[in-house]
Amino acid sequence: xxxxxxxxxxxxxxxxxxxxxxxxxxxxxxxxxxxxxxxxxxxxxxxxxxxxxxxxxxxxxxxxxxxxxxxxxxxxxxxxxxxxxxxxxxxxxxxxxxxxxxxxxxxxxxxxxxxxxxxxxxxxxxxxxxxxxxxxxxxxxxxxxxxxxxxxxxxxxxxxxxxxxxxxxxxxxxxxxxxxxxxxxxxxxxxxxxxxxxxxxxxxxxxxxxxxxxxxxxxxxxxxxxxxxxxxxxxxxxxxxxxxxxxxxxxxxxxxxxxxxxxxxxxxxxxxxxxxxxxxxxxxxxxxxxxxxxxxxxxxxxxxxxxxxxxxxxxxxxxxxxxxxxxxxxxxxxxxxxxxxxxxxxxxxxxxxxxxxxxxxxxxxxxxxxxxxxxxxxxxxxxxxxxxxxxxxxxxxxxxxxxxxxxxxxxxxxxxxxxxxxxxxxxxxxxxxxxxxxxxxxxxxxxxxxxxxxxxxxx
Amino acid sequence: xxxxxxxxxxxxxxxxxxxxxxxxxxxxxxxxxxxxxxxxxxxxxxxxxxxxxxxxxxxxxxxxxxxxxxxxxxxxxxxxxxxxxxxxxxxxxxxxxxxxxxxxxxxxxxxxxxxxxxxxxxxxxxxxxxxxxxxxxxxxxxxxxxxxxxxxxxxxxxxxxxxxxxxxxxxxxxxxxxxxxxxxxxxxxxxxxxxxxxxxxxxxxxxxxxxxxxxxxxxxxxxxxxxxxxxxxxxxxxxxxxxxxxxxxxxxxxxxxxxxxxxxxxxxxxxxxxxxxxxxxxxxxxxxxxxxxxxxxxxxxxxxxxxxxxxxxxxxxxxxxxxxxxxxxxxxxxxxxxxxxxxxxxxxxxxxxxxxxxxxxxxxxxxxxxxxxxxxxxxxxxxxxxxxxxxxxxxxxxxxxxxxxxxxxxxxxxxxxxxxxxxxxxxxxxxxxxxxxxxxxxxxxxxxxxxxxxxxxxx
Numbered sequence: 001x002x003x004x005x006x007x008x009x010x011x012x013x014x015x016x017x018x019x020x021x022x023x024x025x026x027x028x029x030x031x032x033x034x035x036x037x038x039x040x041x042x043x044x045x046x047x048x049x050x051x052x053x054x055x056x057x058x059x060x061x062x063x064x065x066x067x068x069x070x071x072x073x074x075x076x077x078x079x080x081x082x083x084x085x086x087x088x089x090x091x092x093x094x095x096x097x098x099x100x101x102x103x104x105x106x107x108x109x110x111x112x113x114x115x116x117x118x119x120x121x122x123x124x125x126x127x128x129x130x131x132x133x134x135x136x137x138x139x140x141x142x143x144x145x146x147x148x149x150x151x152x153x154x155x156x157x158x159x160x161x162x163x164x165x166x167x168x169x170x171x172x173x174x175x176x177x178x179x180x181x182x183x184x185x186x187x188x189x190x191x192x193x194x195x196x197x198x199x200x201x202x203x204x205x206x207x208x209x210x211x212x213x214x215x216x217x218x219x220x221x222x223x224x225x226x227x228x229x230x231x232x233x234x235x236x237x238x239x240x241x242x243x244x245x246x247x248x249x250x251x252x253x254x255x256x257x258x259x260x261x262x263x264x265x266x267x268x269x270x271x272x273x274x275x276x277x278x279x280x281x282x283x284x285x286x287x288x289x290x291x292x293x294x295x296x297x298x299x300x301x302x303x304x305x306x307x308x309x310x311x312x313x314x315x316x317x318x319x320x321x322x323x324x325x326x327x328x329x330x331x332x333x334x335x336x337x338x339x340x341x342x343x344x345x346x347x348x349x350x351x352x353x354x355x356x357x358x359x360x361x362x363x364x365x366x367x368x369x370x371x372x373x374x375x376x377x378x379x380x381x382x383x384x385x386x387x388x389x390x391x392x393x394x395x396x397x398x399x400x401x402x403x404x405x406x407x408x409x410x411x412x413x414x415x416x417x418x419x420x421x422x423x424x425x426x427x428x429x430x431x432x433x434x435x436x437x438x439x440x441x442x443x444x445x446x447x448x449x450x451x452x453x454x455x456x457x458x459x
Numbered sequence: 460x461x462x463x464x465x466x467x468x469x470x471x472x473x474x475x476x477x478x479x480x481x482x483x484x485x486x487x488x489x490x491x492x493x494x495x496x497x498x499x500x501x502x503x504x505x506x507x508x509x510x511x512x513x514x515x516x517x518x519x520x521x522x523x524x525x526x527x528x529x530x531x532x533x534x535x536x537x538x539x540x541x542x543x544x545x546x547x548x549x550x551x552x553x554x555x556x557x558x559x560x561x562x563x564x565x566x567x568x569x570x571x572x573x574x575x576x577x578x579x580x581x582x583x584x585x586x587x588x589x590x591x592x593x594x595x596x597x598x599x600x601x602x603x604x605x606x607x608x609x610x611x612x613x614x615x616x617x618x619x620x621x622x623x624x625x626x627x628x629x630x631x632x633x634x635x636x637x638x639x640x641x642x643x644x645x646x647x648x649x650x651x652x653x654x655x656x657x658x659x660x661x662x663x664x665x666x667x668x669x670x671x672x673x674x675x676x677x678x679x680x681x682x683x684x685x686x687x688x689x690x691x692x693x694x695x696x697x698x699x700x701x702x703x704x705x706x707x708x709x710x711x712x713x714x715x716x717x718x719x720x721x722x723x724x725x726x727x728x729x730x731x732x733x734x735x736x737x738x739x740x741x742x743x744x745x746x747x748x749x750x751x752x753x754x755x756x757x758x759x760x761x762x763x764x765x766x767x768x769x770x771x772x773x774x775x776x777x778x779x780x781x782x783x784x785x786x787x788x789x790x791x792x793x794x795x796x797x798x799x800x801x802x803x804x805x806x807x808x809x810x811x812x813x814x815x816x817x818x819x820x821x822x823x824x825x826x827x828x829x830x831x832x833x834x835x836x837x838x839x840x841x842x843x844x845x846x847x848x849x850x851x852x853x854x855x856x857x858x859x860x861x862x863x864x865x866x867x868x869x870x871x872x873x874x875x876x877x878x879x880x881x882x883x884x885x886x887x888x889x890x891x892x893x894x895x896x897x898x899x900x901x902x903x904x905x906x907x908x909x910x911x912x913x914x915x916x917x918x
Contacts, residue, residue, distance in 0.1 A: 100804040101804050145647070155614075155618070156641060180869050184603060185887055186915065187896050188650050191650030191653070195647045196646055199646075211702075212698055212700035215700060241671035281700030281748075285747060341641050341642065375640070412643045413641035436633055437645055439902040440651070455645060
């Protein structure tokens with residue numbers, strides 16, 4: 001590795017190459033428990049820097065693990081086989097906001113919330129809103145095809161990707177797409193890299209489609225004595241042709257945790273609440289829509305609908321939703337958050353089975369998530385210091401994934417596969433699909449040096 | 460080929476294999492001028508049939524050219540190297556409409572309008588609406604990532620693809636995706652095949668996302684004395700956060716042709732008209748939206764807005780838009796319709812330059828298209844029997860593509876590359892991108908037997 005480090009220093013400058021023990025530790029983990037030391041960390045500042053790093057890695061057959069802010073929840077940016085961690089955080093410039101064509105061209109390391117704030121100053125809007133928006137980067141969001149509450153109405157990250165600059169495993173630089181909204185020139189290379197978790201190429205720049213910021217929004221907190229009622233209401237709303245921006249479900253354990261931590265006055269006598277938001281360009285229409293949704297909910301299982309009056313009450317409701325994760329942290333020393341998706345109709349059954357898993361193992365599982373998309377986040381609460389509890393986690397996670405697969409769903413809606421979900425990939429996709437995906441991987445990364453040990457289990 | 464034909468007959472049944480001269484001629488062309496005879500035509504009835512055909516083709520190293528109804532406009536389903544034409548038209552069953560999860564599972568050969576009619580009976584909606592909807596198939600739409608007027612608001616075909624069954628070049632059958640709306644399990648295999656024009660795999664089944672049918676719609680015909688005004692209005696509407704279902708532009712030559720053919724009373728003293736439609740679940744909101752758009756247009760360049768009163772007037776307006784192509788056919792014996800996209804702001808400049816090309820060569824070019832998406836269809840009118848005119852077509856098309864590329868656009872927004880646009884691919888994508896796409900192609904189709912001579916120019 002000494003030679004690799006020297007070559008890296010020479011190629012991109014010693015101020016961008018780090019190999020002291022403390023630096024290696026700092027880049028050894030992500031948003032999960034896992035940790036593995038890299039051999040060297042690089043902080044490139046340009047696409048050319050990234051290309052130079054890739055060429056050196058290829059020459060020496062050393063892994064490259066690209067990462068943004070490493071807020072990922074699947075172990076996707078942990079350097080499980082050592083090698084080079086390539087952090088894109090210094091490439092955080094917004095290169096252009098084209099107001100007329102409503103596009104933004106950004107470096108991969110831009111933090112999503114920073115981009116959102118900049119475009120909103122111009123009345124524009126970048127909708128995808130993963131919970132990690134204040135930490136996670138656009139590059140990471142593209143690499144995981146990140147979602148979020150607003151993605152019900154607005155679509156996920158991949159729906160906003162118009163173009164990419166990608167450094168390939170051998171250091172070649174590929175441009176895909178452009179500013180054109182519709183693009184069928186050659187294969188679908190943009191979407192090929194969306195969700196590829198750094199295993200097919202290193203995304204260094206992104207051209208994003210923007211939309212106009214909806215100036216009006218109304219938010220309602222809907223109480224459901226029974227979880228089935230919540231599911232019925234979600235279905236009823238969507239089949240009336242209403243498309244709220246969000247339909248966020250929180251189960252009773254989630255409500256309890258939030259209330260314990262924040263005392264927001266959430267109802268403690270219901271099985272679920274659903275946070276619903278409508279938005280748009282016309283105030284009257286947005287109001288009519290939230291009222292129509294409230295009526296539907298009351299007819300299909302809700303016991304009460306509180307529509308926020310004014311911006312302050314609305315902010316309060318969102319504060320409740322956003323504090324789920326921190327609240328869980330107060331309830332138990334550790335939590336493991338999963339990210340299954342099921343067909344929307346299977347949500348009540350999925351929640352029921354997941355709760356049963358928690359009861360059987362004696363550890364609480366909180367369920368919340370994007371009900372309109374069928375994307376649930378079951379969070380197991382536990383204490384890792386307790387060996388008995390820790391030993392239960394893996395089998396519990398396996399059972400949760402089995403629930404998703406049995407109900408026609410899948411392992412991830414927005415977090416990706418990383419390392420953590422590899423053991424379940426054969427069951428989820430079948431060996432044939434894995435073999436084919438390996439052929440695609442090998443076509444672009446014949447040495448298997450781009451984020452090895454991620455996404456695909458060994459063939 | 461005799462042995463191939465015999466094996467095909469044995470494998471899938473002689474009633475599905477055709478090789479008489481008349482059969483070969485019937486499957487030798489698409490929606491363009493080009494024609495090339497296949498050696499044999501197969502009409503499989505199941506995915507297993509398709510897999511059997513692929514295995515035989517691989518064994519004998521014979522091309523397979525998949526096709527739906529062959530309404531394509533880029534030569535994508537012409538068997539330019541002979542071999543097996545594989546028509547999916549017998550695989551036209553709607554396998555399931557899942558009302559609760561709002562999905563449809565269909566065979567690739569289902570005609571798009573047939574699917575739309577079926578789901579609309581249930582109050583559901585499949586938005587993509589290429590002009591060919593009454594002929595073209597879902598499989599073909601996926602293979603070209605087809606668009607249409609409504610795609611401004613609702614997105615293109617690829618945005619509705621949740622899952623695919625694909626037969627690979629060696630006869631293996633791959634399932635991608637599923638009914639889950641969000642899916643980040645492994646690489647983005649669904650979108651990998653979207654827009655691949657039959658060159659990466661043969662799509663045999665598709666799981667599509669449906670939405671709720673918007674019960675209300677209002678349509679307006681907006682007169683623009685100057686083309687720039689139309690472009691300004693489109694921009695103004697979209698930057699106010701209004702998202703009409705359609706923003707369809709027709710230039711003065713298109714208007715003239717329609718009027719000549721249909722006498723609908725369209726204005727002949729303007730440079731352009733824009734057909735605008737709003738739709739949604741709330742009648743009042745839909746009305747407010749069309750009124751707001753009308754106001755914006757009048758403030759930014761429109762001389763007149765006629766909002767259709769009642770369904771009959773609305774149907775009349777759509778009849779005008781839909782009769783562009785047939786009207787052109789009355790104006791000249793032949794037309795060549797292109798499909799460029801440009802960043803939205805470049806539309807006036809693109810139209811100006813395209814008109815100049817027409818003037819320079821002395822052949823009229825009609826321009827219409829999806830103004831909100833920057834997707835224009837320049838149509839050259841000519842008489843193929845006139846050798847002098849015919850000789851101009853290729854250089855004119857080349858210049859039109861150059862306009863698109865010079866303005867930051869691309870060669871295709873919804874028709875694909877096929878054979879016709881191959882000569883322009885190097886200029887559009889660069890050799891590096893073409894090389895990388897070839898590697899992807901070779902990973903899945905090492906013998907290059909899937910629709911050879913399409914999408915990618917020889918490396």
